[in-house]
Amino acid sequence: MIQLTINGQPQQFEAPINVTQLIDHLALHGKRIAIERNGEIIPRSQFSEQILAHGDQLEIVVAVGGG
Amino acid sequence: MDNLIIAGKTYTSRLLVGTGKYKDFGETRVAIEASGAEIITVAIRRTNIGQNSGEPNLLDVLPPSQYTLLPNTAGCYTVEDAVRTLRLARELLDGHSLVKLEVLGDPKTLYPNMVETIKAAEILIKENFQVMVYTSDDPIIAKQLEEMGCVAVMPLASLIGSGMGILNPWNLQIIIDNAKIPVMVDAGVGTASDATIAMELGCDGVLMNTAIAAARNPVLMASAMRKAVESGREAYLAGRMAKKLYSASPSSPTEGVIASSDTATTKTAPGKSSDCPH
Numbered sequence: 001m002i003q004l005t006i007n008g009q010p011q012q013f014e015a016p017i018n019v020t021q022l023i024d025h026l027a028l029h030g031k032r033i034a035i036e037r038n039g040e041i042i043p044r045s046q047f048s049e050q051i052l053a054h055g056d057q058l059e060i061v062v063a064v065g066g067g
Numbered sequence: 068m069d070n071l072i073i074a075g076k077t078y079t080s081r082l083l084v085g086t087g088k089y090k091d092f093g094e095t096r097v098a099i100e101a102s103g104a105e106i107i108t109v110a111i112r113r114t115n116i117g118q119n120s121g122e123p124n125l126l127d128v129l130p131p132s133q134y135t136l137l138p139n140t141a142g143c144y145t146v147e148d149a150v151r152t153l154r155l156a157r158e159l160l161d162g163h164s165l166v167k168l169e170v171l172g173d174p175k176t177l178y179p180n181m182v183e184t185i186k187a188a189e190i191l192i193k194e195n196f197q198v199m200v201y202t203s204d205d206p207i208i209a210k211q212l213e214e215m216g217c218v219a220v221m222p223l224a225s226l227i228g229s230g231m232g233i234l235n236p237w238n239l240q241i242i243i244d245n246a247k248i249p250v251m252v253d254a255g256v257g258t259a260s261d262a263t264i265a266m267e268l269g270c271d272g273v274l275m276n277t278a279i280a281a282a283r284n285p286v287l288m289a290s291a292m293r294k295a296v297e298s299g300r301e302a303y304l305a306g307r308m309a310k311k312l313y314s315a316s317p318s319s320p321t322e323g324v325i326a327s328s329d330t331a332t333t334k335t336a337p338g339k340s341s342d343c344p345h
Contacts, residue, residue, distance in 0.1 A: 066110025
């Protein structure tokens with residue numbers, strides 16, 4: 001069991017997963033998003049390679065209306 | 068052609084608009100089309116997790132292929148948050164490096180914290196971002212931001228979202244006179260005449276959001292702002308006449324006026340004379 005904090009909310013997962021699997025799990029597949037892991041950007045090209053670890057802090061963002 | 072050039076890229080519109088506070092994406096799209104803006108600001112926020120997965124995305128309505136998106140750091144009060152937000156924005160927008168930096172100092176006035184803004188600008192410029200920077204209207208700070216390598220300085224006209232117009236045209240004038248990079252008024256424009264005044268002062272552009280989005284008819288106001296910015300720019304380029312205090316100068320010939328001027332001078336306004344006791 002691992003715990004990730006996603007946009008400030010803790011979530012538990014049965015086993016370690018990679019970023020692509022996380023995106024599918026969160027129903028964000030195909031969305032224009034950017035992801036930061038523990039303060040570092042995860043380039044889209046590395047989504048399948050990066051395996052998330054217990055305690056990781058993730059920020060997943062989108063563009064919204066703003067001035 | 069009289070174009071706006073920012074970081075080597077040419078734009079025909081000098082009106083930059085925000086995409087916040089609209090009723091829905093439909094209104095956002097139509098208002099932005101009416102404004103004629105080519106550069107539009109967007110904010111970067113956490114996505115909703117596990118809710119509204121079918122929700123439309125702003126970038127579907129305003130595609131990066133059609134507009135130059137200017138991600139901002141609105142709501143950031145620290146160097147770290149501002150820098151992280153723009154790194155995420157660059158990843159989100161496929162390496163796009165033109166950004167709007169603002170580091171706020173106070174939630175009540177949203178006044179920029181210039182000490183923190185300068186620190187954030189230093190980091191971002193080192194990381195090859197092209198930084199358009201929201202600043203107080205301090206001419207010395209504005210010059211420092213230029214010398215650091217910011218690609219545009221954007222002093223406030225008045226507080227963000229206040230619609231109070233241009234409160235210190237004299238400071239803006241000093242900033243404009245000193246700058247070799249584009250100067251945009253950002254924040255405080257309330258109505259079309261404010262945008263015109265900014266352009267008449269010699270600003271290279273105007274950035275606004277609430278003045279359009281919070282108008283009773285945002286689409287019509289967007290059109291008004293487009294004309295106001297163009298109008299002010301043309302007036303600036305045309306060069307206004309000199310002001311002549313206490314010295315009128317008729318526009319029509321003084322010679323050849325028909326000879327009944329004596330009656331005109333003795334005529335009194337109706338109503339005035341009857342109030343006068345004889």
